Amino acid sequence: MKLFTVGPVEMFPETLEISGRQLPYFRTPEFSEIMLENERLLKESVGAPTEAKTVFLTASGTGAMEAAVINCFTEADKLLIINGGSFGQRFSDICRIHRIPYDEIKLPFGDTLTAKRMAEADGQGYSALLVNLHETSAGQLYDIAMLSEFCQRNHMYLIVDAISAYGADEIDFEKYNVDVLILSSQKALALSPGISMAVISARMYEERVLKTDSGSLYLDFKEHIANMTRGQTPFTPAVGILLELHHRLKQIQSQGILQMNKEMQSLAERFREQLQQKGFTIPAYPLSNALTPVLLKPHAREMYEALKEEYGLIVTPNGGSLADTVIRIGHLGNVKWQDYEELLAAMVQIRERL
Amino acid sequence: MKLFTVGPVEMFPETLEISGRQLPYFRTPEFSEIMLENERLLKESVGAPTEAKTVFLTASGTGAMEAAVINCFTEADKLLIINGGSFGQRFSDICRIHRIPYDEIKLPFGDTLTAKRMAEADGQGYSALLVNLHETSAGQLYDIAMLSEFCQRNHMYLIVDAISAYGADEIDFEKYNVDVLILSSQKALALSPGISMAVISARMYEERVLKTDSGSLYLDFKEHIANMTRGQTPFTPAVGILLELHHRLKQIQSQGILQMNKEMQSLAERFREQLQQKGFTIPAYPLSNALTPVLLKPHAREMYEALKEEYGLIVTPNGGSLADTVIRIGHLGNVKWQDYEELLAAMVQIRERL
Numbered sequence: 001m002k003l004f005t006v007g008p009v010e011m012f013p014e015t016l017e018i019s020g021r022q023l024p025y026f027r028t029p030e031f032s033e034i035m036l037e038n039e040r041l042l043k044e045s046v047g048a049p050t051e052a053k054t055v056f057l058t059a060s061g062t063g064a065m066e067a068a069v070i071n072c073f074t075e076a077d078k079l080l081i082i083n084g085g086s087f088g089q090r091f092s093d094i095c096r097i098h099r100i101p102y103d104e105i106k107l108p109f110g111d112t113l114t115a116k117r118m119a120e121a122d123g124q125g126y127s128a129l130l131v132n133l134h135e136t137s138a139g140q141l142y143d144i145a146m147l148s149e150f151c152q153r154n155h156m157y158l159i160v161d162a163i164s165a166y167g168a169d170e171i172d173f174e175k176y177n178v179d180v181l182i183l184s185s186q187k188a189l190a191l192s193p194g195i196s197m198a199v200i201s202a203r204m205y206e207e208r209v210l211k212t213d214s215g216s217l218y219l220d221f222k223e224h225i226a227n228m229t230r231g232q233t234p235f236t237p238a239v240g241i242l243l244e245l246h247h248r249l250k251q252i253q254s255q256g257i258l259q260m261n262k263e264m265q266s267l268a269e270r271f272r273e274q275l276q277q278k279g280f281t282i283p284a285y286p287l288s289n290a291l292t293p294v295l296l297k298p299h300a301r302e303m304y305e306a307l308k309e310e311y312g313l314i315v316t317p318n319g320g321s322l323a324d325t326v327i328r329i330g331h332l333g334n335v336k337w338q339d340y341e342e343l344l345a346a347m348v349q350i351r352e353r354l
Numbered sequence: 355m356k357l358f359t360v361g362p363v364e365m366f367p368e369t370l371e372i373s374g375r376q377l378p379y380f381r382t383p384e385f386s387e388i389m390l391e392n393e394r395l396l397k398e399s400v401g402a403p404t405e406a407k408t409v410f411l412t413a414s415g416t417g418a419m420e421a422a423v424i425n426c427f428t429e430a431d432k433l434l435i436i437n438g439g440s441f442g443q444r445f446s447d448i449c450r451i452h453r454i455p456y457d458e459i460k461l462p463f464g465d466t467l468t469a470k471r472m473a474e475a476d477g478q479g480y481s482a483l484l485v486n487l488h489e490t491s492a493g494q495l496y497d498i499a500m501l502s503e504f505c506q507r508n509h510m511y512l513i514v515d516a517i518s519a520y521g522a523d524e525i526d527f528e529k530y531n532v533d534v535l536i537l538s539s540q541k542a543l544a545l546s547p548g549i550s551m552a553v554i555s556a557r558m559y560e561e562r563v564l565k566t567d568s569g570s571l572y573l574d575f576k577e578h579i580a581n582m583t584r585g586q587t588p589f590t591p592a593v594g595i596l597l598e599l600h601h602r603l604k605q606i607q608s609q610g611i612l613q614m615n616k617e618m619q620s621l622a623e624r625f626r627e628q629l630q631q632k633g634f635t636i637p638a639y640p641l642s643n644a645l646t647p648v649l650l651k652p653h654a655r656e657m658y659e660a661l662k663e664e665y666g667l668i669v670t671p672n673g674g675s676l677a678d679t680v681i682r683i684g685h686l687g688n689v690k691w692q693d694y695e696e697l698l699a700a701m702v703q704i705r706e707r708l
């Protein structure tokens with residue numbers, strides 16, 4: 001089996017070597033030191049300044065998305081959400097559940113998020129923009145420079161779910177004035193799922209987090225941030241994944257995150273070129289380097305099944321209304337060009353009989 | 355290093371072999387089947403009937419404790435909490451944060467929870483009792499038969515955090531009319547931390563969960579239970595730990611959970627006998643088989659440090675007011691009698707110079 005999924009992904013042998021080790025007890029200075037280094041390396045990899053805060057949650061990405069909303073906003077806010085698929089919808093669900101007023105910019109599948117579309121939301125008194133930088137259900141990469149500029153001119157906070165964009169696409173926390181950046185362990189980090197992270201700007205921490213009653217013990221940022229000053233978490237964390245993270249962040253530091261983006265970009269571009277040469281269709285909107293959606297209506301589900309059952313190649317199926325329309329082919333983790341050659345050949349063979 | 359901790363604990367080589375494997379993609383019938391078997395085996399191991407529901411959360415135990423409270427109770431309830439240490443306190447914190455009225459039965463360190471003490475709370479109109487069956491900060495095991503009887507005669511729901519009692523002490527969901535049983539991966543299951551579970555009675559599900567607005571997306575039981583009908587979770591789970599769990603539950607099934615309790619009991623009793631023969635003091639209240647507290651005032655912290663630094667033996671230190679008073683020696687996971695002989699010898703040597 002080879003994974004071309006978007007999480008968990010094909011892991012690196014060095015990571016798996018760590019995963020298979022006995023875990024240490026974690027309330028120790030040794031583990032604290034690892035956690036403080038995790039914080040430093042993570043912030044460095046996203047271009048966040050030293051004064052930014054970091055929270056390590058034992059949770060899926062959705063837990064960190066919900067935590068970001070409830071620790072920063074209340075019923076007195078009005079938020080703007082880019083809803084271009086199931087992950088944008090998730091931000092809306094979270095706001096609805098917590099009775100935080102919000103409007104959506106709805107993007108039907110296929111539509112591109114433009115500066116013109118954003119300009120229609122100018123001057124509406126929103127306190128923040130919530131966006132999944134890479135809307136993973138569709139593969140669209142939004143223009144962070146454009147969104148950042150929109151937030152700056154409207155004096156809005158910028159909350160970026162970069163769960164599947166991290167490592168694949170350029171992220172610069174400081175340059176784009178990001179206020180909360182949400183990350184997760186099982187995407188380009190290629191670790192086991194179970195840890196999600198939030199990097200929080202000093203202004204968000206001071207102006208909002210410290211003054212907001214999150215209404216949760218488990219997802220409270222204040223508790224986590226207070227504990228992280230000594231390199232600890234308030235509750236027993238997924239220790240193993242945090243050790244995997246430590247190894248991986250050191251590796252990313254030595255490779256350089258921009259180099260990592262570039263390599264994923266060249267892999268994605270080469271694959272897309274070959275796909276199109278072979279007569280496959282990909283969407284017209286801007287794509288993340290993390291994955292390539294392939295339009296296969298109405299045979300997407302059959303393509304997924306045949307790749308899995310006959311070739312042991314696992315691509316990512318879509319749910320809901322897109323199930324028959326699109327498969328998503330990930331470029332995250334330990335995947336190489338020769339894996340894509342094998343995948344392409346299989347896709348061509350399967351297509352012949354669909 | 356050898357862990358005599360209460361989580362993470364010394365893991366079994368067979369578990370670590372699984373931890374070191376590449377993870378599969380999880381939105382597949384194969385993974386669903388594993389999850390449905392996880393549910394069946396887990397319920398069987400706690401004596402829960404088929405109609406009970408199970409939730410697998412990617413979270414620390416505290417996440418599951420909070421989820422249990424918010425999915426079952428509201429501001430219209432009045433709850434009773436046994437607060438005999440930091441985990442009882444955690445239930446109180448959760449209720450305070452969610453504005454759910456509660457009273458506490460406070461047990462100062464050293465006090466035993468008696469039927470007489472419970473009887474003082476008879477007829478007060480409480481909707482439920484919240485209890486950490488084994489208050490892990492002190493090592494006290496409460497009498498589940500007595501607490502169950504209290505709940506029955508007062509028509510109260512019974513919420514049992516059995517995180518550190520599971521596998522060590524007898525738990526019988528059906529016999530004791532438990533309504534929510536809370537479990538976690540890193541105690542007697544001896545898995546990586548990161549997954550916590552709740553087993554929910556049919557009556558609690560129908561009378562409460564279905565009718566309660568949990569106020570959370572991530573911790574909502576309804577979402578989880580609906581997904582578990584097809585063996586899935588609403589959000590990407592800690593796939594690796596769920597695979598470890600599957601292996602371990604099969605192992606526990608073939609060993610028998612009562613046999614597992616018995617072996618841990620005989621290990622704990624033999625250790626306590628030897629400790630006392632060597633002049634160490636243990637508390638007078640009833641103890642869980644999961645750990646042995648040793649009273650070492652005012653040298654507890656030094657004992658912990660010396661065992662760790664000089665012998666590579668990691669026992670569990672206490673925090674807060676008990677830091678200098680008590681160390682806790684776990685009996686969970688892959689620990690054998692010869693490990694305790696080594697530990698006892700080291701403790702005697704260290705005591706000589708304290």
